[in-house]
Amino acid sequence: MNVATILLVVMWVYAAVYFIFLLKDVIAHKDEINNEKLPHNIIISLVANFFDTLGIGSYAIATSAWKFTKSNSDDLIPGSLNVSFAIPICVEATIFIKKVQADSLTLVLMIAASVVGAVIGAKMVSKLDITKIRTVMGVALILVAIITLCKINAFGPFGIIGTARGLTGTKLVIGIVANFILGILMTVGIGLYAPCMAVVLLLGMSTDVAFPIMMGSCAYLCPASGFEFIKSGKYHRGAAIPMVISGSIGVLIAGLIVTSLPLTVLTYLVCVVMVVCACMFFHDARKAAR
Template structure:
Protein backbone atom coordinates (compact mmCIF):
# COMPACT_ATOMS: atom_id res chain seq x y z
CA UNK A 1 0.00 0.00 0.00
CA UNK A 2 2.87 2.38 0.81
CA UNK A 3 4.27 1.57 -2.62
CA UNK A 4 0.98 2.65 -4.25
CA UNK A 5 1.05 5.95 -2.34
CA UNK A 6 4.69 6.54 -3.28
CA UNK A 7 3.92 5.96 -6.96
CA UNK A 8 0.85 8.21 -6.78
CA UNK A 9 2.81 11.03 -5.13
CA UNK A 10 5.65 10.62 -7.64
CA UNK A 11 3.18 10.95 -10.53
CA UNK A 12 1.56 13.99 -8.91
CA UNK A 13 5.00 15.55 -8.45
CA UNK A 14 5.87 14.95 -12.10
CA UNK A 15 2.51 16.31 -13.31
CA UNK A 16 2.80 19.42 -11.14
CA UNK A 17 6.44 19.97 -12.08
CA UNK A 18 5.74 19.83 -15.81
CA UNK A 19 2.74 22.20 -15.61
CA UNK A 20 4.59 24.73 -13.39
CA UNK A 21 7.77 24.68 -15.47
CA UNK A 22 5.86 25.14 -18.71
CA UNK A 23 3.84 28.05 -17.32
CA UNK A 24 6.92 29.71 -15.81
CA UNK A 25 8.90 29.47 -19.06
CA UNK A 26 5.96 30.83 -21.06
CA UNK A 27 5.88 33.93 -18.82
CA UNK A 28 9.57 34.30 -17.91
CA UNK A 29 9.78 37.69 -19.64
CA UNK A 30 6.79 39.13 -17.78
CA UNK A 31 7.48 38.05 -14.20
CA UNK A 32 6.14 40.03 -11.26
CA UNK A 33 8.15 42.64 -9.36
CA UNK A 34 8.86 40.44 -6.34
CA UNK A 35 12.16 40.05 -4.53
CA UNK A 36 13.96 36.75 -5.06
CA UNK A 37 15.78 37.15 -1.74
CA UNK A 38 12.76 38.06 0.40
CA UNK A 39 10.45 35.42 -1.04
CA UNK A 40 13.15 32.74 -0.84
CA UNK A 41 13.68 33.55 2.83
CA UNK A 42 9.93 33.36 3.43
CA UNK A 43 9.70 29.99 1.67
CA UNK A 44 12.53 28.53 3.74
CA UNK A 45 11.24 29.85 7.07
CA UNK A 46 7.59 28.81 6.77
CA UNK A 47 8.36 25.31 5.49
CA UNK A 48 11.00 24.74 8.15
CA UNK A 49 8.50 25.51 10.91
CA UNK A 50 5.73 23.71 9.04
CA UNK A 51 7.49 20.40 9.62
CA UNK A 52 7.95 21.26 13.30
CA UNK A 53 4.24 21.94 13.81
CA UNK A 54 3.79 25.71 13.35
CA UNK A 55 2.02 25.49 10.00
CA UNK A 56 2.89 27.39 6.82
CA UNK A 57 -0.13 29.20 5.37
CA UNK A 58 -0.94 31.67 8.15
CA UNK A 59 2.61 32.95 8.79
CA UNK A 60 3.29 32.90 5.06
CA UNK A 61 0.27 35.15 4.46
CA UNK A 62 1.53 37.52 7.13
CA UNK A 63 5.06 37.64 5.74
CA UNK A 64 3.92 38.15 2.15
CA UNK A 65 1.59 40.90 3.32
CA UNK A 66 4.19 42.66 5.49
CA UNK A 67 6.91 42.55 2.85
CA UNK A 68 4.48 43.52 0.06
CA UNK A 69 5.65 40.72 -2.23
CA UNK A 70 2.37 40.05 -4.03
CA UNK A 71 -1.18 41.28 -4.49
CA UNK A 72 -3.80 40.11 -1.99
CA UNK A 73 -5.89 38.58 -4.76
CA UNK A 74 -3.27 35.97 -5.68
CA UNK A 75 -2.00 35.10 -2.18
CA UNK A 76 -4.02 31.83 -1.93
CA UNK A 77 -2.83 30.59 -5.31
CA UNK A 78 0.75 31.70 -4.70
CA UNK A 79 0.93 29.86 -1.36
CA UNK A 80 -0.58 26.67 -2.77
CA UNK A 81 1.81 26.59 -5.73
CA UNK A 82 4.86 27.56 -3.65
CA UNK A 83 4.29 24.92 -0.97
CA UNK A 84 3.32 21.99 -3.18
CA UNK A 85 6.80 20.47 -3.61
CA UNK A 86 7.78 20.88 0.07
CA UNK A 87 4.48 19.33 1.17
CA UNK A 88 4.86 16.40 -1.22
CA UNK A 89 8.21 15.70 0.42
CA UNK A 90 6.66 15.94 3.90
CA UNK A 91 3.93 13.53 2.89
CA UNK A 92 6.41 10.95 1.63
CA UNK A 93 8.46 11.16 4.83
CA UNK A 94 5.65 10.84 7.37
CA UNK A 95 3.58 8.27 5.47
CA UNK A 96 6.68 6.09 5.35
CA UNK A 97 7.70 6.28 9.02
CA UNK A 98 4.30 6.22 10.81
CA UNK A 99 1.84 3.32 10.52
CA UNK A 100 -1.79 4.13 9.56
CA UNK A 101 -4.67 1.89 8.52
CA UNK A 102 -4.47 1.88 4.68
CA UNK A 103 -8.24 2.29 4.09
CA UNK A 104 -8.47 5.24 6.49
CA UNK A 105 -5.40 6.91 5.05
CA UNK A 106 -6.25 6.52 1.36
CA UNK A 107 -9.92 7.52 1.64
CA UNK A 108 -9.04 10.64 3.67
CA UNK A 109 -6.29 11.59 1.23
CA UNK A 110 -8.55 11.22 -1.80
CA UNK A 111 -11.43 13.14 -0.20
CA UNK A 112 -9.10 16.05 0.63
CA UNK A 113 -7.81 16.05 -2.94
CA UNK A 114 -11.34 16.14 -4.38
CA UNK A 115 -12.30 18.98 -2.05
CA UNK A 116 -9.24 20.96 -3.13
CA UNK A 117 -9.95 20.53 -6.84
CA UNK A 118 -13.43 21.95 -6.36
CA UNK A 119 -12.29 24.65 -3.93
CA UNK A 120 -9.45 25.93 -6.13
CA UNK A 121 -11.84 26.50 -9.01
CA UNK A 122 -13.97 28.73 -6.80
CA UNK A 123 -11.17 30.65 -5.07
CA UNK A 124 -9.26 31.39 -8.29
CA UNK A 125 -12.26 33.35 -9.62
CA UNK A 126 -12.92 35.48 -6.52
CA UNK A 127 -12.39 39.27 -6.60
CA UNK A 128 -9.65 40.91 -4.53
CA UNK A 129 -12.20 42.13 -1.98
CA UNK A 130 -13.65 38.64 -1.53
CA UNK A 131 -10.13 37.22 -1.25
CA UNK A 132 -9.39 39.72 1.53
CA UNK A 133 -12.57 38.79 3.37
CA UNK A 134 -11.94 35.07 2.89
CA UNK A 135 -8.32 35.33 3.99
CA UNK A 136 -9.20 37.56 6.93
CA UNK A 137 -11.73 35.10 8.33
CA UNK A 138 -9.50 32.14 7.40
CA UNK A 139 -6.70 33.59 9.48
CA UNK A 140 -9.08 34.07 12.42
CA UNK A 141 -10.09 30.41 12.22
CA UNK A 142 -6.45 29.32 12.01
CA UNK A 143 -5.53 31.49 15.00
CA UNK A 144 -8.42 29.94 16.92
CA UNK A 145 -7.16 26.41 16.28
CA UNK A 146 -3.61 27.39 17.22
CA UNK A 147 -4.86 29.09 20.40
CA UNK A 148 -6.83 25.97 21.35
CA UNK A 149 -3.82 23.78 20.67
CA UNK A 150 -1.49 25.98 22.74
CA UNK A 151 -3.90 25.79 25.69
CA UNK A 152 -4.22 22.02 25.14
CA UNK A 153 -7.96 22.24 24.51
CA UNK A 154 -7.37 19.97 21.50
CA UNK A 155 -6.21 16.68 22.94
CA UNK A 156 -6.30 13.12 21.83
CA UNK A 157 -7.03 10.26 24.19
CA UNK A 158 -7.36 7.51 21.60
CA UNK A 159 -4.81 5.05 20.29
CA UNK A 160 -6.49 3.81 17.10
CA UNK A 161 -4.54 3.84 13.83
CA UNK A 162 -7.67 3.51 11.68
CA UNK A 163 -11.43 4.10 11.55
CA UNK A 164 -14.49 2.11 10.51
CA UNK A 165 -18.18 2.66 9.85
CA UNK A 166 -19.70 6.01 10.80
CA UNK A 167 -16.44 7.44 12.11
CA UNK A 168 -14.72 6.75 8.81
CA UNK A 169 -17.55 8.47 6.90
CA UNK A 170 -17.26 11.51 9.20
CA UNK A 171 -13.50 11.59 8.61
CA UNK A 172 -13.92 11.39 4.82
CA UNK A 173 -16.56 14.13 4.68
CA UNK A 174 -14.64 16.32 7.12
CA UNK A 175 -11.41 16.04 5.15
CA UNK A 176 -13.26 16.89 1.93
CA UNK A 177 -14.30 20.26 3.38
CA UNK A 178 -10.86 20.85 4.89
CA UNK A 179 -9.33 20.27 1.46
CA UNK A 180 -11.69 22.81 -0.09
CA UNK A 181 -11.03 25.37 2.64
CA UNK A 182 -7.27 24.99 2.30
CA UNK A 183 -7.37 26.51 -1.17
CA UNK A 184 -8.77 29.67 0.44
CA UNK A 185 -5.83 29.90 2.81
CA UNK A 186 -7.06 27.97 5.84
CA UNK A 187 -4.21 25.64 6.80
CA UNK A 188 -5.32 22.01 6.96
CA UNK A 189 -2.96 20.81 9.70
CA UNK A 190 -4.65 22.18 12.84
CA UNK A 191 -8.29 21.38 11.92
CA UNK A 192 -7.29 17.96 10.54
CA UNK A 193 -5.46 17.19 13.77
CA UNK A 194 -8.56 18.22 15.72
CA UNK A 195 -10.72 15.94 13.54
CA UNK A 196 -8.37 12.97 14.02
CA UNK A 197 -8.21 13.50 17.78
CA UNK A 198 -11.98 13.87 18.10
CA UNK A 199 -12.55 10.56 16.32
CA UNK A 200 -10.32 8.77 18.82
CA UNK A 201 -7.22 8.19 16.73
CA UNK A 202 -3.65 8.30 18.00
CA UNK A 203 -2.06 11.79 17.99
CA UNK A 204 0.89 10.37 16.09
CA UNK A 205 -1.37 9.19 13.27
CA UNK A 206 -2.43 12.79 12.65
CA UNK A 207 0.91 13.57 10.98
CA UNK A 208 0.79 11.19 7.99
CA UNK A 209 -2.94 11.93 7.55
CA UNK A 210 -2.67 15.72 7.57
CA UNK A 211 0.60 15.89 5.65
CA UNK A 212 -0.49 13.18 3.24
CA UNK A 213 -3.81 14.98 2.68
CA UNK A 214 -1.95 18.14 1.73
CA UNK A 215 0.44 16.17 -0.48
CA UNK A 216 -2.48 14.72 -2.46
CA UNK A 217 -4.65 17.83 -2.60
CA UNK A 218 -2.08 20.50 -3.39
CA UNK A 219 -0.84 19.37 -6.83
CA UNK A 220 -4.30 19.32 -8.50
CA UNK A 221 -5.38 22.47 -6.64
CA UNK A 222 -2.17 24.27 -7.56
CA UNK A 223 -2.45 23.21 -11.19
CA UNK A 224 -5.92 24.75 -11.20
CA UNK A 225 -4.45 28.03 -9.90
CA UNK A 226 -1.66 27.86 -12.49
CA UNK A 227 -4.06 27.36 -15.38
CA UNK A 228 -6.23 30.21 -14.14
CA UNK A 229 -3.13 32.42 -13.83
CA UNK A 230 -4.20 33.15 -10.25
CA UNK A 231 -0.77 33.16 -8.62
CA UNK A 232 2.48 35.13 -8.48
CA UNK A 233 4.89 33.09 -10.63
CA UNK A 234 8.13 34.65 -9.43
CA UNK A 235 7.24 34.50 -5.73
CA UNK A 236 5.93 30.93 -5.96
CA UNK A 237 9.05 29.55 -7.63
CA UNK A 238 11.34 31.52 -5.32
CA UNK A 239 9.61 30.08 -2.22
CA UNK A 240 9.34 26.50 -3.49
CA UNK A 241 13.02 25.63 -3.93
CA UNK A 242 14.32 26.73 -0.48
CA UNK A 243 11.13 25.27 0.97
CA UNK A 244 12.23 21.77 -0.09
CA UNK A 245 15.65 22.31 1.51
CA UNK A 246 13.98 23.51 4.72
CA UNK A 247 11.83 20.37 4.93
CA UNK A 248 14.89 18.13 4.67
CA UNK A 249 16.75 20.07 7.35
CA UNK A 250 13.79 20.17 9.74
CA UNK A 251 12.82 16.50 9.27
CA UNK A 252 16.24 14.86 9.41
CA UNK A 253 18.60 17.26 11.23
CA UNK A 254 16.77 19.57 13.62
CA UNK A 255 13.68 17.37 14.36
CA UNK A 256 12.45 19.49 17.28
CA UNK A 257 12.81 22.96 18.80
CA UNK A 258 11.32 24.74 21.85
CA UNK A 259 8.47 26.35 19.92
CA UNK A 260 5.96 27.34 22.63
CA UNK A 261 6.87 31.04 22.65
CA UNK A 262 7.15 31.16 18.86
CA UNK A 263 3.63 29.71 18.51
CA UNK A 264 2.21 32.54 20.60
CA UNK A 265 4.12 35.10 18.54
CA UNK A 266 2.72 33.54 15.35
CA UNK A 267 -0.83 33.79 16.74
CA UNK A 268 -0.35 37.52 17.40
CA UNK A 269 1.03 38.06 13.89
CA UNK A 270 -1.84 36.08 12.36
CA UNK A 271 -4.46 38.11 14.24
CA UNK A 272 -2.81 41.36 13.14
CA UNK A 273 -2.74 40.24 9.51
CA UNK A 274 -6.36 39.16 9.71
CA UNK A 275 -7.28 42.61 11.01
CA UNK A 276 -5.39 44.27 8.15
CA UNK A 277 -7.12 42.08 5.56
CA UNK A 278 -10.62 42.64 6.95
CA UNK A 279 -10.03 46.38 7.37
CA UNK A 280 -8.89 46.68 3.74
CA UNK A 281 -12.00 44.83 2.58
CA UNK A 282 -14.22 47.04 4.76
CA UNK A 283 -12.67 50.28 3.50
CA UNK A 284 -12.95 49.11 -0.11
CA UNK A 285 -16.66 48.43 0.43
CA UNK A 286 -17.26 51.87 1.94
CA UNK A 287 -15.38 53.65 -0.84
CA UNK A 288 -17.67 52.25 -3.52
Protein backbone atom coordinates (compact mmCIF):
# COMPACT_ATOMS: atom_id res chain seq x y z
CA MET A 1 0.00 0.00 0.00
CA ASN A 2 1.20 3.52 -0.76
CA VAL A 3 1.17 6.35 1.80
CA ALA A 4 -2.14 7.79 0.55
CA THR A 5 -3.88 4.43 1.02
CA ILE A 6 -2.38 3.94 4.48
CA LEU A 7 -3.50 7.44 5.50
CA LEU A 8 -7.06 6.70 4.34
CA VAL A 9 -7.22 3.34 6.14
CA VAL A 10 -5.93 4.84 9.40
CA MET A 11 -8.27 7.81 8.94
CA TRP A 12 -11.37 5.61 8.71
CA VAL A 13 -10.36 3.44 11.68
CA TYR A 14 -9.87 6.65 13.64
CA ALA A 15 -13.17 8.04 12.32
CA ALA A 16 -15.03 4.87 13.37
CA VAL A 17 -13.68 5.13 16.94
CA TYR A 18 -14.58 8.81 16.95
CA PHE A 19 -18.15 8.19 15.74
CA ILE A 20 -18.71 5.52 18.43
CA PHE A 21 -17.45 7.98 21.05
CA LEU A 22 -19.81 10.66 19.71
CA LEU A 23 -22.77 8.24 19.62
CA LYS A 24 -22.14 7.14 23.22
CA ASP A 25 -22.06 10.76 24.39
CA VAL A 26 -25.31 11.62 22.60
CA ILE A 27 -27.05 8.53 24.04
CA ALA A 28 -25.71 9.23 27.54
CA HIS A 29 -27.22 12.73 27.44
CA LYS A 30 -30.40 11.91 25.51
CA ASP A 31 -32.58 13.42 28.25
CA GLU A 32 -30.82 16.78 27.87
CA ILE A 33 -31.06 16.94 24.09
CA ASN A 34 -32.87 19.84 22.46
CA ASN A 35 -34.14 19.00 18.95
CA GLU A 36 -35.54 22.47 18.30
CA LYS A 37 -34.85 23.65 14.73
CA LEU A 38 -33.40 20.25 13.80
CA PRO A 39 -34.51 20.60 10.14
CA HIS A 40 -32.55 23.88 9.93
CA ASN A 41 -29.40 22.17 11.16
CA ILE A 42 -29.78 19.21 8.81
CA ILE A 43 -30.10 21.54 5.81
CA ILE A 44 -27.26 23.78 6.99
CA SER A 45 -24.89 20.81 7.26
CA LEU A 46 -25.88 19.42 3.86
CA VAL A 47 -25.47 22.77 2.08
CA ALA A 48 -22.26 23.77 3.90
CA ASN A 49 -20.52 20.45 3.18
CA PHE A 50 -21.80 20.46 -0.41
CA PHE A 51 -20.08 23.80 -1.05
CA ASP A 52 -17.03 22.77 0.96
CA THR A 53 -16.46 19.95 -1.53
CA LEU A 54 -16.69 22.47 -4.38
CA GLY A 55 -14.08 24.72 -2.76
CA ILE A 56 -16.02 27.52 -1.06
CA GLY A 57 -15.66 26.14 2.47
CA SER A 58 -18.14 24.88 5.04
CA TYR A 59 -17.23 26.64 8.28
CA ALA A 60 -18.08 30.20 7.25
CA ILE A 61 -21.29 29.13 5.52
CA ALA A 62 -22.50 27.11 8.52
CA THR A 63 -21.47 29.77 11.03
CA SER A 64 -23.35 32.47 9.11
CA ALA A 65 -26.41 30.25 8.69
CA TRP A 66 -26.50 29.41 12.39
CA LYS A 67 -26.20 33.06 13.33
CA PHE A 68 -28.99 34.20 11.01
CA THR A 69 -31.40 31.34 11.79
CA LYS A 70 -30.52 31.19 15.51
CA SER A 71 -30.54 27.39 15.20
CA ASN A 72 -27.40 26.96 17.31
CA SER A 73 -26.12 28.72 20.41
CA ASP A 74 -23.13 31.00 19.72
CA ASP A 75 -20.95 29.31 22.34
CA LEU A 76 -21.58 25.90 20.74
CA ILE A 77 -20.69 26.91 17.17
CA PRO A 78 -16.92 26.13 17.25
CA GLY A 79 -17.56 22.70 18.76
CA SER A 80 -20.49 21.94 16.45
CA LEU A 81 -18.34 22.71 13.41
CA ASN A 82 -15.54 20.38 14.44
CA VAL A 83 -17.73 17.61 15.89
CA SER A 84 -20.43 17.37 13.22
CA PHE A 85 -18.30 18.04 10.13
CA ALA A 86 -15.54 15.55 11.00
CA ILE A 87 -17.07 12.53 9.23
CA PRO A 88 -18.21 14.50 6.12
CA ILE A 89 -14.63 15.78 5.77
CA CYS A 90 -13.36 12.19 5.92
CA VAL A 91 -15.76 11.32 3.08
CA GLU A 92 -14.41 14.31 1.18
CA ALA A 93 -10.81 13.26 1.75
CA THR A 94 -11.60 9.74 0.53
CA ILE A 95 -12.89 11.11 -2.76
CA PHE A 96 -9.95 13.43 -3.44
CA ILE A 97 -6.81 12.45 -1.52
CA LYS A 98 -5.70 9.65 -3.89
CA LYS A 99 -6.11 11.80 -7.01
CA VAL A 100 -2.96 13.83 -6.41
CA GLN A 101 0.58 12.60 -5.76
CA ALA A 102 2.40 14.51 -3.02
CA ASP A 103 5.70 13.93 -1.22
CA SER A 104 4.97 11.41 1.55
CA LEU A 105 7.10 13.03 4.27
CA THR A 106 5.66 16.49 3.62
CA LEU A 107 2.10 15.13 3.60
CA VAL A 108 2.44 13.13 6.85
CA LEU A 109 4.30 15.81 8.82
CA MET A 110 1.96 18.66 7.82
CA ILE A 111 -1.10 16.55 8.67
CA ALA A 112 0.41 15.59 12.04
CA ALA A 113 1.21 19.24 12.82
CA SER A 114 -2.37 20.31 12.14
CA VAL A 115 -3.71 17.58 14.45
CA VAL A 116 -1.48 18.69 17.34
CA GLY A 117 -2.57 22.29 16.78
CA ALA A 118 -6.25 21.29 16.72
CA VAL A 119 -6.04 19.39 20.01
CA ILE A 120 -4.39 22.36 21.71
CA GLY A 121 -6.88 24.78 20.12
CA ALA A 122 -9.90 22.72 21.15
CA LYS A 123 -8.75 22.67 24.79
CA MET A 124 -8.51 26.47 24.74
CA VAL A 125 -11.73 27.22 22.86
CA SER A 126 -13.87 24.85 24.96
CA LYS A 127 -13.01 26.97 28.02
CA LEU A 128 -13.87 30.39 26.53
CA ASP A 129 -16.98 32.24 27.67
CA ILE A 130 -19.65 33.27 25.16
CA THR A 131 -18.46 36.89 24.85
CA LYS A 132 -14.95 35.82 23.89
CA ILE A 133 -16.30 33.19 21.50
CA ARG A 134 -18.48 35.78 19.76
CA THR A 135 -15.50 38.10 19.35
CA VAL A 136 -13.29 35.28 18.05
CA MET A 137 -15.98 34.13 15.59
CA GLY A 138 -16.40 37.71 14.32
CA VAL A 139 -12.68 38.08 13.70
CA ALA A 140 -12.56 34.61 12.12
CA LEU A 141 -15.30 35.46 9.62
CA ILE A 142 -13.59 38.73 8.61
CA LEU A 143 -10.30 36.89 8.02
CA VAL A 144 -12.00 34.12 6.05
CA ALA A 145 -13.80 36.69 3.87
CA ILE A 146 -10.51 38.43 3.07
CA ILE A 147 -8.70 35.16 2.29
CA THR A 148 -11.62 33.96 0.15
CA LEU A 149 -11.62 37.18 -1.89
CA CYS A 150 -7.86 36.84 -2.44
CA LYS A 151 -8.34 33.24 -3.54
CA ILE A 152 -11.04 33.85 -6.16
CA ASN A 153 -9.07 36.82 -7.56
CA ALA A 154 -5.72 34.94 -7.58
CA PHE A 155 -4.27 37.73 -5.44
CA GLY A 156 -1.04 37.40 -3.42
CA PRO A 157 0.11 33.80 -2.94
CA PHE A 158 -2.90 32.53 -4.89
CA GLY A 159 -1.37 33.99 -8.06
CA ILE A 160 1.85 32.00 -7.61
CA ILE A 161 2.33 28.89 -9.74
CA GLY A 162 4.74 26.40 -8.17
CA THR A 163 5.94 23.00 -9.35
CA ALA A 164 7.34 21.23 -6.26
CA ARG A 165 5.61 18.07 -4.99
CA GLY A 166 7.03 18.39 -1.50
CA LEU A 167 9.22 20.39 0.88
CA THR A 168 12.68 19.94 2.40
CA GLY A 169 14.87 21.76 4.92
CA THR A 170 13.74 25.19 6.12
CA LYS A 171 10.67 25.21 3.88
CA LEU A 172 9.47 21.94 5.41
CA VAL A 173 9.87 23.39 8.92
CA ILE A 174 7.91 26.50 7.88
CA GLY A 175 5.16 24.32 6.39
CA ILE A 176 4.90 22.24 9.58
CA VAL A 177 4.73 25.31 11.85
CA ALA A 178 2.19 26.99 9.56
CA ASN A 179 -0.10 23.95 9.54
CA PHE A 180 0.22 23.67 13.33
CA ILE A 181 -1.09 27.25 13.63
CA LEU A 182 -3.84 26.57 11.09
CA GLY A 183 -4.89 23.54 13.17
CA ILE A 184 -5.38 25.83 16.16
CA LEU A 185 -7.32 28.37 14.08
CA MET A 186 -9.54 25.60 12.67
CA THR A 187 -11.03 25.06 16.12
CA VAL A 188 -12.25 28.67 16.31
CA GLY A 189 -13.98 28.59 12.94
CA ILE A 190 -11.26 29.62 10.49
CA GLY A 191 -11.40 26.92 7.82
CA LEU A 192 -8.03 25.41 6.94
CA TYR A 193 -8.48 24.99 3.18
CA ALA A 194 -7.76 28.47 1.78
CA PRO A 195 -4.99 29.42 4.26
CA CYS A 196 -3.31 26.04 3.74
CA MET A 197 -3.42 26.52 -0.02
CA ALA A 198 -1.81 29.95 0.43
CA VAL A 199 1.00 28.41 2.50
CA VAL A 200 1.56 25.64 -0.05
CA LEU A 201 1.79 28.12 -2.91
CA LEU A 202 4.05 30.53 -1.00
CA LEU A 203 6.46 27.65 -0.35
CA GLY A 204 6.67 26.86 -4.07
CA MET A 205 4.54 23.73 -4.29
CA SER A 206 2.10 22.96 -7.08
CA THR A 207 -1.51 24.03 -6.55
CA ASP A 208 -2.86 20.48 -6.77
CA VAL A 209 -0.57 19.35 -3.92
CA ALA A 210 -2.59 21.58 -1.58
CA PHE A 211 -5.61 19.27 -1.90
CA PRO A 212 -4.26 16.10 -0.23
CA ILE A 213 -2.50 18.24 2.42
CA MET A 214 -5.50 20.37 3.35
CA MET A 215 -8.10 17.59 3.07
CA GLY A 216 -5.91 15.10 4.91
CA SER A 217 -5.23 17.66 7.63
CA CYS A 218 -8.92 18.38 8.17
CA ALA A 219 -9.89 14.70 8.07
CA TYR A 220 -7.47 13.97 10.91
CA LEU A 221 -7.72 17.15 12.96
CA CYS A 222 -11.52 17.41 13.12
CA PRO A 223 -11.98 14.11 14.99
CA ALA A 224 -8.95 14.99 17.16
CA SER A 225 -10.44 18.33 18.20
CA GLY A 226 -13.92 16.79 18.18
CA PHE A 227 -12.98 14.46 21.05
CA GLU A 228 -12.16 17.51 23.19
CA PHE A 229 -15.42 19.30 22.38
CA ILE A 230 -17.45 16.12 23.02
CA LYS A 231 -15.78 15.57 26.40
CA SER A 232 -16.56 19.15 27.42
CA GLY A 233 -20.12 18.97 26.02
CA LYS A 234 -19.53 22.15 23.99
CA TYR A 235 -21.40 21.17 20.84
CA HIS A 236 -25.01 20.81 19.64
CA ARG A 237 -25.79 17.28 20.84
CA GLY A 238 -29.33 17.20 19.47
CA ALA A 239 -28.26 17.87 15.89
CA ALA A 240 -24.81 16.25 15.79
CA ILE A 241 -25.67 12.81 14.35
CA PRO A 242 -28.25 14.13 11.82
CA MET A 243 -25.69 16.74 10.69
CA VAL A 244 -23.04 14.05 10.25
CA ILE A 245 -25.43 12.14 7.95
CA SER A 246 -26.71 15.14 5.95
CA GLY A 247 -23.20 16.58 5.66
CA SER A 248 -21.86 13.32 4.24
CA ILE A 249 -24.72 13.25 1.72
CA GLY A 250 -23.85 16.82 0.70
CA VAL A 251 -20.23 15.79 0.08
CA LEU A 252 -21.26 12.79 -2.02
CA ILE A 253 -23.62 14.87 -4.15
CA ALA A 254 -20.94 17.48 -4.84
CA GLY A 255 -18.04 15.06 -5.25
CA LEU A 256 -19.66 12.35 -7.32
CA ILE A 257 -22.61 14.01 -9.09
CA VAL A 258 -22.26 17.78 -9.46
CA THR A 259 -18.41 18.09 -9.41
CA SER A 260 -18.46 21.76 -10.50
CA LEU A 261 -20.64 24.88 -10.62
CA PRO A 262 -20.16 28.54 -11.67
CA LEU A 263 -19.31 29.69 -8.13
CA THR A 264 -17.69 33.13 -8.49
CA VAL A 265 -20.81 35.24 -7.91
CA LEU A 266 -21.98 32.94 -5.13
CA THR A 267 -18.57 33.19 -3.45
CA TYR A 268 -18.74 36.99 -3.47
CA LEU A 269 -22.21 36.76 -1.92
CA VAL A 270 -20.92 34.41 0.78
CA CYS A 271 -18.16 36.92 1.58
CA VAL A 272 -20.73 39.70 2.03
CA VAL A 273 -22.79 37.44 4.30
CA MET A 274 -19.66 36.60 6.34
CA VAL A 275 -18.93 40.29 6.96
CA VAL A 276 -22.54 41.01 7.98
CA CYS A 277 -22.52 37.98 10.27
CA ALA A 278 -19.19 39.09 11.81
CA CYS A 279 -20.77 42.45 12.63
CA MET A 280 -23.63 40.63 14.35
CA PHE A 281 -21.16 38.64 16.47
CA PHE A 282 -19.32 41.85 17.45
CA HIS A 283 -22.62 43.55 18.33
CA ASP A 284 -23.75 40.63 20.50
CA ALA A 285 -20.36 40.41 22.20
CA ARG A 286 -20.39 44.13 23.03
CA LYS A 287 -23.98 43.89 24.25
CA ALA A 288 -23.17 40.92 26.52
CA ALA A 289 -20.09 42.69 27.88
CA ARG A 290 -22.24 45.64 28.93
